[in-house]
Amino acid sequence: LAKTTQPISMDSYEGQEVNITCSHNNIATNDYITWYQQFPSQGPRFIIQGYKTKVTNEVASLFIPADRKSSTLSLPRVSLSDTAVYYCLGVGNTDKLIFGTGTRLQVFP
Amino acid sequence: KAGVTQTPRYLIKTRGQQVTLSCSPISGHRSVSWYQQTPGQGLQFLFEYFSETQRNKGNFPGRFSGRQFSNSRSEMNVSTLELGDSALYLCASSLGGAASTDTQYFGPGTRLTVL
Numbered sequence: 001l002a003k004t005t006q007p008i009s010m011d012s013y014e015g016q017e018v019n020i021t022c023s024h025n026n027i028a029t030n031d032y033i034t035w036y037q038q039f040p041s042q043g044p045r046f047i048i049q050g051y052k053t054k055v056t057n058e059v060a061s062l063f064i065p066a067d068r069k070s071s072t073l074s075l076p077r078v079s080l081s082d083t084a085v086y087y088c089l090g091v092g093n094t095d096k097l098i099f100g101t102g103t104r105l106q107v108f109p
Numbered sequence: 110k111a112g113v114t115q116t117p118r119y120l121i122k123t124r125g126q127q128v129t130l131s132c133s134p135i136s137g138h139r140s141v142s143w144y145q146q147t148p149g150q151g152l153q154f155l156f157e158y159f160s161e162t163q164r165n166k167g168n169f170p171g172r173f174s175g176r177q178f179s180n181s182r183s184e185m186n187v188s189t190l191e192l193g194d195s196a197l198y199l200c201a202s203s204l205g206g207a208a209s210t211d212t213q214y215f216g217p218g219t220r221l222t223v224l
Contacts, residue, residue: 032210043113043199043215044152087152097142097201097213099152 004088009104018075020103022088025069031090033064033071038085038102047086048073075105083107111135113202113216121222127188130219134181134202140164141183142213143175144199152199158183159205187221195223 005023012018024033032051036044048055050062050071061074075082085102114133122128134141142165143155154167158177175185181202187194197220201213 041197041218041220043201043218045215046212049210049212097144097154099144101151 003098004090004100006086006088006100006103008101009106011106011108012078013108014079015077018078018082018105018107020073020075020086020088020105021070022073023070024088024090027068027090033062033068034089034091034097035060035062035073036087036089036099038087044087044099049091078105078107080107080109113200113214115198115200115216115219117219118217119220119222121224122190123224124190124192126190127186128190128221130185130187130198130200130221132183132185132200132202132216134183134200135214138202138204138214139181140203140205140211141177141181142201142203143183143185144201145169146197146199146218147193147195155185190223192223194221196221 032049034049035047037047038044048057048060048062050064052064055062063072083106085104087099087102089097116131132141140159142157144152145155146152155169155173156163156175157165161177172188177183197218199215199218201215203211203213
């Protein structure tokens with residue numbers, strides 16, 4: 001199981017780019033890095049997943065360096081509706097999802 | 110395609126009672142996982158069912174049990190409720206392939222309050 005470490009909280013303003021870095025020093029060879037977003041009193045929502053280098057979708061980008069010991073979720077031009085908790089997970093072939101404490105992102109107007 | 114649905118959305122019970130929560134997965138999904146979320150412990154994995162069989166289990170006492178039916182719908186049961194069982198119970202469904210590439214889709218949760 002890949003243990004992940006990420007900042008407890010971050011603040012940003014509308015229109016800014018937000019980068020949330022996650023550390024996963026003991027990630028296994030077959031683990032994928034997956035990010036979820038959770039709003040209060042709702043279930044987590046899948047954002048993006050990658051193995052290495054860069055992955056981009058309509059919501060975010062995920063940067064994973066060659067050593068894969070960390071990853072960075074990039075949210076371009078955040079809005080107030082991006083205020084949520086963001087979880088970084090290392091997911092392997094047989095592992096269930098292990099959620100850490102997540103990063104609480106607060107976006108201000 | 111309809112998302113994951115959970116019933117009931119809110120539930121109030123007293124200590125010692127038992128409770129059954131229900132989860133209907135996305136059509137075509139064969140895996141259903143259950144999670145407990147509390148302010149103190151965060152999101153914790155309870156168990157996963159795939160094709161009516163428990164495939165994975167977290168570190169919860171035997172009071173927590175579940176089952177899955179042939180249509181992939183799942184139920185979770187908690188017996189002899191304790192105050193500490195107050196939590197948001199989340200269900201997630203997926204196709205059921207390798208966890209590394211099998212995206213889980215979460216329902217809105219059932220808020221259980223134990224008095």
